[in-house]
Amino acid sequence: MIDRERPDVVSLLEIDRGSHRTVTDCQFRTLLESLRERGLSYGGGVANKYSNGGLVESVPFFGHLANAVLSRSDRPTTAHYLSAGRKRLVLEVDLAADAVLFAVHLSLGARSRDVSSANSPSWSPARPTGGT
Numbered sequence: 001m002i003d004r005e006r007p008d009v010v011s012l013l014e015i016d017r018g019s020h021r022t023v024t025d026c027q028f029r030t031l032l033e034s035l036r037e038r039g040l041s042y043g044g045g046v047a048n049k050y051s052n053g054g055l056v057e058s059v060p061f062f063g064h065l066a067n068a069v070l071s072r073s074d075r076p077t078t079a080h081y082l083s084a085g086r087k088r089l090v091l092e093v094d095l096a097a098d099a100v101l102f103a104v105h106l107s108l109g110a111r112s113r114d115v116s117s118a119n120s121p122s123w124s125p126a127r128p129t130g131g132t
Helices: 027-037 110-118
Strands: 009-016 043-048 065-071 077-081 089-096 099-104
Touching: 009 027, 009 089, 009 099, 027 043, 027 065, 043 077, 043 089, 065 077, 065 089, 065 099
Parallel strands: none
Antiparallel strands: 009 065, 043 065, 077 089, 089 099
């Protein structure tokens, strides 16, 4: 679908970075290579969706699960982690001077979502709220 639609940005959730579940070393890398073979130039970033060096990441089944962002303009992708919740990765991509993509995949449980959404991310810059 990516090679047919050619989107500028693609957010990928639940991507595998190389576990016993997949036959690739890393689905993200395999996808990038496949797109390049078709003449499409994408870059981006991938990060573990649970934490950076945390307990859940050390469990073999969970340690390779990630989220990623592909970008045709190869914009830098920055990984941030909320202070609470199991799935707490927020991927940030500056698309333009006035447009930022935050790719977020939170847990399904209402309690987890409440805790995650109550976090006040210190890394998030002040953004205009609109209106004239």
